[in-house]
Amino acid sequence: MKEDDRFNNLPLYHAVVRECSKRKILWVNVQTAVEEFGTDRVIRKNKIFELSSHAPILVEIFGTVDQIEALVEEIRPMLEMASGPSIILEGQLISPHV
Secondary structure, three states: EEOEEEEEOHHHHHHHHHHHOOOOEEEEEEOOEEEOOOOOOOEEEOOOOOOOOOOOEEEEEEEOOOHHHHHHHHHHHHHHHOOOOOOOOOOOOOOOOO
16 A cells, blocks of 8 residues: 555545544554565665655554454455555464553
8 A cells, every 4th residue: 555545535544544443443553664665676765754645554453353354344445446465464462451
């Protein structure tokens, strides 16, 4: 997903965050990539103070299995609008401070 990806006139990442909030997901974090490469293997650095709308965005979402499964079905059309891949990784909570 890139900063300039859109869904219903909103930044795509913001539309995903709004849906997570509606579904009371435990935690969501949106980050801009500092450095990246794609299938072309060309390394690109994104300068922190550079105004660019093409920077890659990473959205991390933490919730219960049931929450995530329901969320993915709801946001699948949004993710299909992304200019990059959408990857789901399963993990285990190791910190009790949630």
